[in-house]
Amino acid sequence: MNCKQCNELLSQYIDLEVTPQDKVKIDQHLETCQACKTEYEELKAVSEMLKELPMKELPEGFEAELHEKLVEASQEMKAPKPKNEKVIQIKRSF
Numbered sequence: 001m002n003c004k005q006c007n008e009l010l011s012q013y014i015d016l017e018v019t020p021q022d023k024v025k026i027d028q029h030l031e032t033c034q035a036c037k038t039e040y041e042e043l044k045a046v047s048e049m050l051k052e053l054p055m056k057e058l059p060e061g062f063e064a065e066l067h068e069k070l071v072e073a074s075q076e077m078k079a080p081k082p083k084n085e086k087v088i089q090i091k092r093s094f
C-alpha cells in the first residue's frame with residue numbers, strides 16, 4: 001500500500017466499504033504515514049459533519065430563487081412597488 005492507493009481508498013474506508021484485507025492494509029499504512037493519517041482525519045471529520053446535517057434536500061432551483069429574491073429586494077429598495085404575490089410564492093417554496 002502506498003500513499004496514492006491509500007488516498008483512493010480513504011473515503012470507502014471511512015464508509016466501511018473496503019474489504020477486510022484492504023482495511024488491514026490501510027490501518028497499517030495510517031499507523032506509519034502521518035500525511036495519510038492527517039488526510040484520513042480530515043475526511044472523517046467532514047463525513048461526520050455531513051451525517052449530522054439534516055438530510056432534507058434543498059428545493060430545486062433554490063439558488064436561482066434566492067438570487068431572484070435578492071435582486072427583487074434591491075430593486076424594491078430603489079423603486080418600491082407592490083409585489084406581494086411574488087413574495088408569497090417564494091416564501092411557500094421554502
Ligand SMILES: [Zn+2]
Nearest residue numbers: 002003033036
Ligand atoms: Zn501515506
